[in-house]
Amino acid sequence: MNILWDFDGTLFDTYPVYTNIFSQVLGETVDKREIYGKLKISYSHAIHFYDISSEQEEEIKKLKKNISPEDMKPFNGVEGILNFANKNVIVTHKSREGVVGILKYYGWDKYFVDMVTIDDGFPRKPNPSAYKHLHEKYRIDLAIGDRELDLLPAKELGISTCIFQNQTDIADYQLQDYTEFFNTNIPERLNM
Known part of the structure; x- marks a missing residue:
């Protein structure tokens, strides 16, 4: 996945x-x-x-x-999902330097094969350009975000979506806590 x-x-x-x-x-x-x-x-x-x-x-x-x-605490249970996935990528409006600094601090840079940051010149979400770029490179199975604008580009590209600690009708899946991930049907349905 x-x-x-x-x-x-x-x-x-x-x-x-x-x-x-x-x-x-x-x-x-x-x-x-x-x-x-x-x-x-x-x-x-x-x-x-x-x-x-x-x-x-x-x-x-x-x-x-x-x-x-x-000061930037990772959410409980995220690392298990990162480790489970075949490939992880990030799309963020943060700077690359900021993202890489936080990932390295927690030793999580090893989990990510690619990222698109504000520094890369893609239009801001919900424009799907950054998602399309990464989807063409890695065939993304699931997009996870905490806001609707994180999911809209994925929906436009036919990628399954998961909303975290929020609710929206456009999400295929909803999680309040990442420890629930493996108790849901998300891994099974997306690995088919």
Whole structure:
């Protein structure tokens, strides 16, 4: 089985760190649960929703540079799936340097044969170009993401989809915890 992964909120629980950064910039009067929800839709959605000024956005970028890999915790059970898959690839809006740094910190760079990052020049999700590029190279069986925009490109290409810690009607599968993966019919159905 070849799996395409989103990064933030799918492989690593990064939203709490980003929520804290936004809270720092916006002030304590803005509810952190609301910030988390807006970020879960998308980073750009949160920027627009809170009408973030260019100065505030620069402050967010500075604070993001101070995030260490140990602040980005992998989700429980992910490594078992990475190890199970024949090939794993990533499509993310993060920088390659950031992704590789976190993967190396956890010793997970060995699990990934390829990735498309914001640095590679592909249009942002939900445009399917990056997915198509990786699907043509690796024949992807499953795309896993935590947001609908992570699944839409896969659906367009006929790739099975799994939503993580979220709900959407377009997902073929839903997981709240990766430890459930091997108790579902996902591995059997996709290895047929």
